[in-house]
Amino acid sequence: MEMEKSSYHHKDLKNALIEKGIELVATDGIHNFSIRKVAAACGVSHAAPYSHFQSKEELLDAMQEHITNQFSEILELTIKEHEHDPELLAYMGLAYATFFIRNPQYFSFLYSQSNFTIDLSLSTDGQSNYRPFEIYKDIVISLLERTNYPKEKQKDAVIAMWSFIHGITSLATMKNVHYDEGWEQKIADFLAVFQSSFLNYRR
Numbered sequence: 572m573e574m575e576k577s578s579y580h581h582k583d584l585k586n587a588l589i590e591k592g593i594e595l596v597a598t599d600g601i602h603n604f605s606i607r608k609v610a611a612a613c614g615v616s617h618a619a620p621y622s623h624f625q626s627k628e629e630l631l632d633a634m635q636e637h638i639t640n641q642f643s644e645i646l647e648l649t650i651k652e653h654e655h656d657p658e659l660l661a662y663m664g665l666a667y668a669t670f671f672i673r674n675p676q677y678f679s680f681l682y683s684q685s686n687f688t689i690d691l692s693l694s695t696d697g698q699s700n701y702r703p704f705e706i707y708k709d710i711v712i713s714l715l716e717r718t719n720y721p722k723e724k725q726k727d728a729v730i731a732m733w734s735f736i737h738g739i740t741s742l743a744t745m746k747n748v749h750y751d752e753g754w755e756q757k758i759a760d761f762l763a764v765f766q767s768s769f770l771n772y773r774r
Contacts, residue, residue, distance in 0.1 A: 585623040587613050589637045592630055597679035606630060635685040638677045639702060645670050646706045660714060661759040663707065664736045668743060668758050675744040682741075691733075693726050707733060736762070 591612045596604050606627050607617045624630040649666040653659045671678040681687075689701045693708070711729050720728065739761060743754040 584613070584615065584619065585633075586637075588620050588623060588630065589634050592634050593638070593680045594676050596631075596634070596684050597676040601631075601684045604631075631685070634680065635687060638674075638681050638685075639687070642670055642677075642681075642703045643706060646703055650706070650710055658759070659710070660732070661762045663710060664732075664739075664762045665755065665758045667707070667736050668740045669755055671740050672743050672754055675746075678740065678744045691726075691730055693729070704733065 588609055592604070592609045595608060595612060599608075604627065606620045606624065609630065610617045610620050613619075620630065624633065645666050646663065649662050650659070653662045656662065687701050689704045690699075691704075693712075708729050711732055712725055715725050715728055736758075739754070739758065742748050742750070
């Protein structure tokens with residue numbers, strides 16, 4: 572009982588519940604998910620999580636927001652640090668992939684179990700769309716416009732680049748995929764293919 576009491580009063584129980592919830596959904600699936608299981612995994616009473624979350628759905632929303640905020644911050648920081656660097660696209664791709672390679676449970680939860688949607692059209696106002704995609708889309712379009720890339724082809728380029736780095740990240744986070752080189756070290760080489768095709772475009 573003493574250990575449970577100590578865990579219950581952990582200063583960051585809310586964050587612990589979120590992180591453990593992400594792990595459980597990634598391994599067991601959302602249909603087997605419950606607040607009771609998260610509480611047990613954190614070593615607290617089944618009632619403890621309700622001081623932070625009123626329902627399973629509220630916890631799931633918090634888990635999604637937790638990942639999305641971190642992901643967005645990583646992308647925004649990368650832009651701030653490398654905005655004028657000719658290799659910005661490679662840095663963005665590396666930031667995207669590295670975030671999930673180091674947190675594969677985030678990738679599994681976010682893209683397989685959460686309920687957000689991504690609008691791939693360029694006509695949205697950006698406020699209601701998935702924030703990390705909007706950040707990535709805006710910077711890619713900015714880079715394309717610097718090279719006078721045709722406006723009618725910009726959407727194709729954005730989707731192609733997003734799909735490419737997303738696909739590489741998916742492979743890198745899959746336990747049953749083996750690769751004999753370091754994913755993080757090769758991202759720049761992979762993205763150089765797109766950089767030469769898109770960012771070196773001349774009309």
